[in-house]
Amino acid sequence: MTAPILDAQGLNYAYPGGVAALRGMNLSVQRGRRLALLGSNGCGKTTLLLHLNGTLRPGAGQVLIDGQPAGYDRASLAAWRGRVGLVLQEPDDQLFSATVYQDVSFGPLNQGLSEPDARERVREALAALDIAELAERATHLLSFGQKKRVAIAGVLAMQPQVLILDEPTAGLDAPGVTQLKAALERLQARGTTLVFSTHDVDLAYAWADDVAILGEGRLLRQGGTVATLADADLLAAAQLNTPTILTLAAALREPGRPWPGGQPPRTAEDLVACLGERHDPGRF
Amino acid sequence: MFPIDQYAWTHRWRGHHPAERAVLAGGMLLIAITAPPLATAPLVVLAMAGATVAGAGVPLAAWLRVMTIPAGFLLLSLPFLAVSLDLTDGVALTVSAAGAWLAVAVGLRSLAAVSALAFLTLTTPVAELVPWLRRVGVPQAVVEIALLIYRLLFILADCADATRHAQEARLGYSTTRRGIRSLGLLAGTLLTRALARTRRLEIGLAARGFEGELRVLASERTLSRPRLAAVAALLFTVAALGLTLDRALH
Ligand SMILES: Nc1ncnc2c1ncn2[C@@H]1O[C@H](COP(=O)(O)OP(=O)(O)O)[C@@H](O)[C@H]1O
Numbered sequence: 085m086t087a088p089i090l091d092a093q094g095l096n097y098a099y100p101g102g103v104a105a106l107r108g109m110n111l112s113v114q115r116g117r118r119l120a121l122l123g124s125n126g127c128g129k130t131t132l133l134l135h136l137n138g139t140l141r142p143g144a145g146q147v148l149i150d151g152q153p154a155g156y157d158r159a160s161l162a163a164w165r166g167r168v169g170l171v172l173q174e175p176d177d178q179l180f181s182a183t184v185y186q187d188v189s190f191g192p193l194n195q196g197l198s199e200p201d202a203r204e205r206v207r208e209a210l211a212a213l214d215i216a217e218l219a220e221r222a223t224h225l226l227s228f229g230q231k232k233r234v235a236i237a238g239v240l241a242m243q244p245q246v247l248i249l250d251e252p253t254a255g256l257d258a259p260g261v262t263q264l265k266a267a268l269e270r271l272q273a274r275g276t277t278l279v280f281s282t283h284d285v286d287l288a289y290a291w292a293d294d295v296a297i298l299g300e301g302r303l304l305r306q307g308g309t310v311a312t313l314a315d316a317d318l319l320a321a322a323q324l325n326t327p328t329i330l331t332l333a334a335a336l337r338e339p340g341r342p343w344p345g346g347q348p349p350r351t352a353e354d355l356v357a358c359l360g361e362r363h364d365p366g367r368f
Numbered sequence: 369m370f371p372i373d374q375y376a377w378t379h380r381w382r383g384h385h386p387a388e389r390a391v392l393a394g395g396m397l398l399i400a401i402t403a404p405p406l407a408t409a410p411l412v413v414l415a416m417a418g419a420t421v422a423g424a425g426v427p428l429a430a431w432l433r434v435m436t437i438p439a440g441f442l443l444l445s446l447p448f449l450a451v452s453l454d455l456t457d458g459v460a461l462t463v464s465a466a467g468a469w470l471a472v473a474v475g476l477r478s479l480a481a482v483s484a485l486a487f488l489t490l491t492t493p494v495a496e497l498v499p500w501l502r503r504v505g506v507p508q509a510v511v512e513i514a515l516l517i518y519r520l521l522f523i524l525a526d527c528a529d530a531t532r533h534a535q536e537a538r539l540g541y542s543t544t545r546r547g548i549r550s551l552g553l554l555a556g557t558l559l560t561r562a563l564a565r566t567r568r569l570e571i572g573l574a575a576r577g578f579e580g581e582l583r584v585l586a587s588e589r590t591l592s593r594p595r596l597a598a599v600a601a602l603l604f605t606v607a608a609l610g611l612t613l614d615r616a617l618h
């Protein structure tokens with residue numbers, strides 16, 4: 085296995101005032117995957133993400149980028165942030181310009197790109213999120229979902245290798261979530277590694293390649309989504325529910341029978357497909 | 369929340385180069401100030417109202433609202449121009465024909481000038497003018513602060529609205545005394561929220577490589593020759609028509 089593109093090892097962090105937010109946190113981000121950080125409120129997801137782009141510096145432990153310890157001097161941080169993009173949970177915390185176009189141009193200019201190159205980046209980022217028609221709009225006159233996509237475009241325009249999103253679906257309606265997932269899937273198909281935090285177990289179960297379960301500032305376990313989220317004790321320890329689809333599927337399965345297709349259903353569509361293959365009416 | 373700002377962002381000519389509107393408004397302003405007012409000023413007002421309402425599609429009511437304040441101010445102050453104070457022989461207030469004529473002329477000129485500025489105000493967001501400041505030599509830091517204030521203004525206004533509604537829902541403004549107390553609490557909340565928000569904004573900016581300079585690109589808009597020609601034609605027509613009418617009046 086190649087070195088993880090990002091690797092957090094034994095991070096400790098206490099906020100001024102003494103709240104210990106991370107206590108020996110570990111995480112490894114594999115290239116090209118879609119990794120969900122799952123945990124209840126206050127377990128340290130945001131704090132961990134802020135360490136992954138060098139915003140916060142750990143009291144103990146280290147962050148490795150491609151196997152190399154990260155530096156915190158100006159030049160290293162600039163390079164780090166060019167490779168690892170962070171999208172904050174609240175888009176209003178990130179959008180500072182009057183218009184969408186101006187805001188998205190900010191990152192590329194900071195990377196020292198020429199004006200034509202920066203304009204090309206803006207065009208690509210807006211197209212990738214399907215918001216080209218918002219370019220001329222005022223940022224303060226956008227809907228929440230639109231703001232969210234503009235905030236992502238602003239980071240995407242820097243063409244990071246890893247895109248980190250803090251609670252990307254929080255506050256979005258169902259079509260907003262669907263659009264966002266589609267946009268992120270397109271990015272991943274082009275090779276971008278995705279890391280996102282969420283307390284939505286169903287979202288992680290249906291959509292993540294891998295999950296990392298956090299509890300009280302620690303990593304409880306990291307692994308493939310289906311295998312990890314099938315562990316009820318682990319989820320209980322992290323104060324998380326079992327994914328709804330998995331609960332339903334387990335109740336509907338004939339005891340002892342293998343899952344149709346060899347793995348439990350992950351989405352409502354999977355579940356319906358399983359029901360189509362049933363032998364005993366009401367079970368599969 | 370700020371209706372003028374909202375029209376400025378959403379009117380029909382929003383996609384056009386702002387310089388086209390600046391030339392139109394600037395030209396009309398020049399005509400208003402230099403040409404004989406009696407005939408020209410009404411033409412300028414008419415042209416600017418037409419451009420704002422029929423052209424850019426800003427509702428007439430919005431244009432009238434923007435015009436009323438300066439117009440009312442003019443109405444109140446102009447009588448003082450018509451009256452002259454004579455102190456040679458005690459205190460004597462007289463209304464002279466020359467004074468009255470001056471008041472009317474100044475009033476018309478001002479109204480015409482205001483209509484040109486109202487057009488610009490209703491069709492050009494403040495934020496779009498700010499980058500211009502940099503070009504005319506205002507220091508970078510001042511321009512950046514102005515832009516950030518513009519942005520935070522709306523966020524804080526939203527926050528103030530939400531907090532006030534929450535207070536109202538819990539009867540925070542049911543009496544004057546309670547209202548004053550609630551308002552004080554609101555101010556405190558806004559301050560702490562503003563501080564917290566600026567700290568998070570800093571994190572977001574740093575994540576995008578901020579190193580002390582807020583540089584952004586304005587989107588490229590091309591000047592349209594046909595539209596500039598139309599602007600020139602309109603300016604010329606108003607000036608020529610005004611001068612002709614003026615000659616006819618004398
Ligand atoms: N700016 C801050 N100052 C002090 N304590 C904080 C701050 N931000 C978060 N914390 C605390 O750190 C812990 C982890 O918070 P956070 O990383 O935001 O969790 P999550 O994102 O998983 O909800 C919480 O106990 C929280 O109260």
Ligand SMILES: [Mg+2]
Pocket residue numbers: 129130131250
């Ligand atoms: Mg959080």
